[in-house]
Structure formats: C-alpha cells, structure tokens
Amino acid sequence: MILLTPRVLLVEDNSVLRNLYYRSLLSAGFAVMSAANEAQIRELLAEFRPSIVLLDLDLPTVDYTDLMSVITTPASGQPPVVIGVSGRDRDHIANIPVAHFLYKPVSLITMTQLVRHLAVTQSDEA
Numbered sequence: 001m002i003l004l005t006p007r008v009l010l011v012e013d014n015s016v017l018r019n020l021y022y023r024s025l026l027s028a029g030f031a032v033m034s035a036a037n038e039a040q041i042r043e044l045l046a047e048f049r050p051s052i053v054l055l056d057l058d059l060p061t062v063d064y065t066d067l068m069s070v071i072t073t074p075a076s077g078q079p080p081v082v083i084g085v086s087g088r089d090r091d092h093i094a095n096i097p098v099a100h101f102l103y104k105p106v107s108l109i110t111m112t113q114l115v116r117h118l119a120v121t122q123s124d125e126a
Contacts, residue, residue, distance in 0.1 A: 006122070007031045009032075011054065013058075013059050017104075022034050041067065049076075054111070055085065057084045057092075057096060082099055084102070085101075
C-alpha cells in the first residue's frame with residue numbers, strides 16, 4: 001500500500017493567519033499550497049488537486065455557490081473534503097455545503113488534528 005502525502009489547499013485572505021496555518025500544516029507533514037483570492041483558488045484546484053480544502057468563508061466578493069461547485073466537481077479524481085472556517089456564526093453559511101466547520105480563532109492543534117483525521121479516513125477509503 002502506497003501512502004501519499006495529503007495535499008491541503010489553504011484559503012485565507014488574512015496573510016498573518018494564512019502564514020500561521022500554512023506553517024502549522026506543513027510542520028505536521030502535509031503538502032500545502034495557499035491562496036488568498038478566488039482566482040488563486042481556481043488555479044490551484046486544477047494544478048495542485050488537493051484532497052482537503054481549508055476554506056475561509058469570510059472572503060470578500062466571493063460567490064460561494066459557484067466556488068463550491070468548482071471545488072466539488074474536479075476535472076478528474078475525487079472531490080476534496082471542504083473544511084469551512086469563519087469568525088461568524090454558522091447561520092451565515094447555512095447554504096454553503098462544507099463537510100466540517102471551524103470557528104475563528106482556530107486552534108492550530110484542532111485544525112491539524114481534523115486535517116490528519118480526514119487524511120487518514122481518505123487513505124482508508126482509497
């Protein structure tokens with residue numbers, strides 16, 4: 001059985017948080033790419049083909065209905081698991097179909113444990 005390094009696409013427009021999350025996930029052994037806006041997200045989805053997307057749900061000017069359609073219908077392979085992250089209550093994202101939800105401020109330990117759990121679950125299903 002070949003174990004692949006889980007690929008995580010980190011989407012966060014706040015550069016301080018993006019760098020903090022990036023370093024935490026990288027040090028936990030994940031392959032990580034980061035995006036700060038919708039154009040970068042779309043480009044990296046095609047090129048990087050992540051197995052997990054950690055998605056800031058407070059990005060300005062994003063049509064999440066359209067973006068989630070792009071995320072969940074990749075050109076090839078399995079769609080990634082989406083973890084939504086927001087500083088607001090869950091009501092504002094009720095129509096965004098995320099598999100998991102984390103509230104900001106995000107505990108780096110909780111975030112890393114959730115990503116690790118999802119990666120193991122995905123490798124068990126492969």
